[in-house]
Amino acid sequence: MNRYLTVAEVSAAARRLVSRYPGAGRLRRVGTSRAGRPLEMLSVGHGPAHVLVVARPHPDEPVGAVTALALAERVARGDGRSPATDPAHVTWDVVLCLDPDGAALSEGIEEATAGPAPALERYFRAAFRPVAAEQPEWAPIESSRLPESQALFDLIDKRRPVLQCSLHGIEAGGTFAQLTGGLPGFAGGFHTAAADLSVPVQHGTFDALYWENPAPGVHVLPPPENAGRLAAGSENIGRSTWCAPQRYGGVTAIVEVPMWASALADDPSPHPDAVRTLRGLSRLVRDGGEQVTAVLDKARGFLPPPEENAPRRVLEWMADGLYDLVADSWQPLARQAAESRERVTTAQICALDVVARRQPLRAAGLLLRLLSASDDPAALALHDELHALFTAWCEDFTHALGLRWVPVRDQVDLQSRTALAAAECALRSAR
Known part of the structure; x- marks a missing residue:
């Protein structure tokens, strides 16, 4: 198969x-x-x-x-x-x-x-x-x-x-x-x-x-x-x-x-700069979420209502604190690393890097789908704005983690x- x-x-x-x-x-x-x-x-x-x-x-x-x-x-x-x-x-x-x-x-x-x-x-x-x-x-x-x-x-x-x-x-x-x-x-x-x-x-x-x-x-x-x-x-x-x-x-x-x-997923070696990287990943998921939400804010007036559209419900759910929830969940690990109480490995950072990148991508993919289906005059420009971010994020994801199918x-x-x-x-x- x-x-x-x-x-x-x-x-x-x-x-x-x-x-x-x-x-x-x-x-x-x-x-x-x-x-x-x-x-x-x-x-x-x-x-x-x-x-x-x-x-x-x-x-x-x-x-x-x-x-x-x-x-x-x-x-x-x-x-x-x-x-x-x-x-x-x-x-x-x-x-x-x-x-x-x-x-x-x-x-x-x-x-x-x-x-x-x-x-x-x-x-x-x-x-x-x-x-x-x-x-x-x-x-x-x-x-x-x-x-x-x-x-x-x-x-x-x-x-x-x-x-x-x-x-x-x-x-x-x-x-x-x-x-x-x-x-x-x-x-x-x-x-x-x-x-x-x-x-x-x-x-x-x-x-x-x-x-x-x-x-x-x-x-x-x-x-x-x-x-x-x-x-x-x-x-x-x-x-x-x-x-x-x-x-x-x-x-x-x-x-x-x-x-x-x-290959980073099974690298158990200590990460050389775990504290700074963890803080950077928290910013990455927050910043990506904010950028998708900014486009969503401009499109809300002509998108299907959440109660009638499952992708729209997901977008509103993610915008309503999910990005922050994900980013905040890593703070105990960052504190442990800062206090040298627990080693943070390259593999652990890889796992969190995947999550930090995929959350905004999931939202962007859904919003692009809704914008493509809309006949509102503003939809095309918003689609092009978000698509530029989306393609750049996918490329960064692939290269940063050395992904292979x-x-x-x-x-x-x-x-x-x-x-x-x-x-x-x-x-x-x-x-």
């Missing part, structure tokens, strides 16, 4: 798999999205232990759907080389797309990233990520009730999986995994897969900046009494769908693979092998 698949293509591929392996696979509807789209689940195997796979929880991360099909194919073939792929021992329940409404607003990613050398500019023009309260895995933290979230909670309560594997992707950097509990032995298989495919392991990540870090690229959720170690905005993470399998002794593995890799087949292979390693460890622990 050399490209991502659309939701429709994934659904069609699942139906073909069921036809090719009679009795091995079952496809059914397990819920309905806010806009009435089906939530489909492909189950393969008949074993008593359940592994729940959640594909495309974020619509701008399409790799997981292709990975999910690859995992299902392997189990449906009857690959019994390990308990994790033995259909008599395990049932794999694969949610093909958790956010089909968001994916519909990200249509174009598949074409934008096709070919041997996709560009960041094309990706960010097509990508869409909803506000936190409209992200099915994260919405419960925001006390938002979504039918997609409820469908997933219901599946977890019914299947009681030993492992929930949430398949994510990151724009740039290295691969990493977040775990809601310990999986002894997991790091070895994960690291071997990354090394075999020449994908850097991300040492340190914004997503789990203060989590436990038992091995490079492996982050474990701190216990509830250590909630102060969580990043801002995630204090109530126990409400998320990630933590639901804990009720039944299960673990969730969030598996991230990069679209574009950076990771072929889709390698992303899928890495994510599949990591998910299987997690499943093998979870099954051993459950015995």
Whole structure:
């Protein structure tokens, strides 16, 4: 597989798999999205232990759907080389797309990233990520009730999986995994897969900046009494769908693979000027956000209202303090570095550099989309103004981190092998 698949293509591929392996696979509807789209689940195997796979929880991360099909194919073939792929021992329940409404607003990613050398500019023009309260895995933290979230909670309560594997992707950097509990032995298989495919392991990540870090690229959720170690905005993470399998002794593995890799991601050497660089990254995300918001301020009068338009809701959410939230979250790390209490590595700086650059780019891509669709006389000039910034930011991003495209087949292979390693460890622990 050399490209991502659309939701429709994934659904069609699942139906073909069921036809090719009679009795091995079952496809059914397990819920309905806010806009009435089906939530489909492909189950393969008949074993008593359940592994729940959640594909495309974020619509701008399409790799997981292709990975999910690859995992299902392997189990449906009857690959019994390990308990994790033995259909008599395990049932794999694969949610093909958790956010089909968001994916519909990200249509174009598949074409934008096709070919041997996709560009960041094309990706960010097509990508869409909803506000936190409209992200099915994260919405419960925001006390938002979504039918997609409820469908997933219901599946977890019914299947009681030993492992929930949430398949994510990151724009740039290295691969990493977040775990809601310990999986002894997991790091070895994960690291071997990354090394075999020449994908850097991300040492340190914004997503789990203060989590436990038992091995490079492996982050474990701190216990509830250590909630102060969580990043801002995630204090109530126990409400998320990630933590639901804990009720039944299960673990969730969030598996991230990069679209574009950076060698800096696995450089554990001390950064030569961490304090100044961290302050610079805070300014970078704030300044970029302010520049996008300045264009948004000029366009608000003719853009669709937020209550009717999801991209506009994202822009207003980001303008209303998200850039500052991101920048402020790094201040404890900067203080630690200034006081020489904790070494800050080049890899950690790389992870934060990715976030500082992508936040304004996500907003700019959405605003460019809205400006392109507008027939207001002022829209063209504003589009050209923002597009000049957007293209310069994409170019800087690529060169500053030395980005190289990771072929889709390698992303899928890495994510599949990591998910299987997690499943093998979870099954051993459950015995």
